[in-house]
Amino acid sequence: MPQTVKGVIARAKGAEVELVDIVVPDPGPGEAVVKVESCGVCHTDLHYREGGINDDYPFLLGHEAAGTVEAVGEGVTEVAPGDFVILNWRAVCGQCRACLKGKPWYCFATHNAKQKMTLTDGTELSPALGIGAFIDKTLVAAGQCTKVDRADAAAVGLLGCGVMAGFGAAVNTGGVGRGDSIAVIGCGGVGNAAIAGARVAGATTIIAVDVDARKLEAAKTFGATHTVDSSTQDAVEAIRALTGGHGADVVVEAVGRPETYEQAFYARDLAGTVVLVGVPTPDKQVTLPMIEIFGRGGSLKSSWYGDCLPSRDFPMLVELYRQGRFDLDAFVTERIGITDVEAAFDKMHRGEVLRSVVVMGEGQ
Template sequence: MPSTVKGVIARSKGARVELVDVVVPDPGPGEAVVAIQACGVCHTDLHYREGGIDDSYPFLLGHEAAGVVEAVGEGVTEVEPGDFVVLNWRAVCGECRACLKGQPWYCFDTANATQKMTLTDGTELTPALGIGAFVEKTLVAAGQCTKVDEADPAAVGLLGCGVMAGFGAAVNTGAVQRGESVAVFGCGGVGDAAIAGAVVAGATTIIAVDVDPKKLEWAREFGATHTIDSSAEDAVERIREITGGFGADVVVEAIGRPETYEQAFYARDLAGRVVLVGVPTPDTEVTLPLAEIFGRGGALKSSWYGDCLPSRDFPMLVSLYKQGRLDLDRFVSERIGLGDVESAFDKMREGTVLRSVVEL
């Protein structure tokens, strides 16, 4: 029968979040109920609260989560009750033109649960990124559950969004190779994950660019070999200087702003790759000389969720974590309760945390 559990919602644009009772239905065909153990507080959750995604209020916030499958619906074969899983927001369909081309990480018809979670008065909730994990239990499509080896839920749950986006931007989209040089603009959680990915891939020169000394310090801890405070010096010229006058082989832009994307474009070597993983606002535009785009060659790429395939990438990254080769613990700045999400948003704005993680 349906469960009534505690969860965090955004009821209207800009309003403080509320801890309320949420009704979670039994899983239907192709669905699963997951008991959440931990969920990271991501900028995307704040965007939902502020109306930056859409206006389908009230939102059930949270999406960077790990937990244990409690029940599954008819026809589910991917997971079973008792499985430890990391949730993902791109459950691939296996049938669209991208999947049929053997590129499921581009799936154009990803799945969410069909049924709706509600408030106790029947008001339907919109789960953030189709997950909604600031809650004791959540209902998702079974394909959104990726079984992994058991590990600290607060750490591995972050693979569900920001860490995977940054790591994948470097390793999957940017295809960083051994011995290459990498520059990363923006050293929050996503940028630092790109740095960590570049380390795992074998890059030998990793340059972090930001305007915040604390974030540059974090970047060094994740493996940056050089740091640049772009408020104090020309980032493009400094990157060229570090790379023998050429520019970086791969440049990851993890901010999503026209001015930093332009810097990233000019900071790459001939035939280098620029990867945009920072999410721009709908009103932003960038202007670049077409002759420069042609003359520099290489590739200008966008990275969707780190171009990841959860069934392939999540278990691999958990394995790297357990081997001590990917320090997911370093991303966890603090562990909080469900009632502390609003204060976590404040710390996020202040730039004093990489990730606050709700533990249940």
């Protein structure tokens, strides 16, 4: 039987979010219903609300989530009822040209649940990143569920988006390793995850760059060995000075703006790597001299979800967390109830939080 539960939607561009009744179908073939335990409040959810992704309103917001599988549909073998899972938005197909080349983290045909969750009047909802997890229970494709060892849902659920994106940008896409230098421009949740990932990978010079002194101070707790306040310093000159005059082996741009991308380009060593993980708006453009692109060599890369493979990376990172080697708790600024999402967006705007995390049942 379909279930009616409470969830948070964005009904129109710029409108405050609403807590409403939502109908969740029974899982069909290849689908699963997950009882959500926690869900992080991510900038991407705000982008959805503001029409920055598309205009398929109403949106069911939330996607950085962990919970327990409640039911599965026909043919599902990846997970079973009772499994503790982290939700992901790249359920690989196994059949596209990327998957067949042995690079499933680039899967070009990732999939979501076929059925739609709806309002009680039958209006179909567009779930954020194919998940929609500011809700008591959500319907997803079974491949969007990654089984992991039981851990604090509020912490490990953040692997579902921002933390994985940052960690993967440094480690998977950038390939930072032992003894390397890395600069991270933009020290929000994604940037700090890149810093933490670089520390786990053995980088010895980890430079945090931001215009906010509070964020730079926080970056030290994630592993930054040096900080650069680019509101008062030339970021490129500062990074070069901290790397023997050469530039960093890897520079992660976690802002998504032309001016910071240009900083990243010029702040890397010859044959170094630039990784763009900050999400630009469609109007942003960057112009670089072709002779500089040619003459500096190396790589200019974009990182899609940290180039992660959830089935490989989520269990590994949860284990590092359980061992005390990857501090996911540090990303959780506050735990809030489902009625506090709008206030969390405001705190995000003001730079007061790294992550607000909705804990289902909290404050209800």
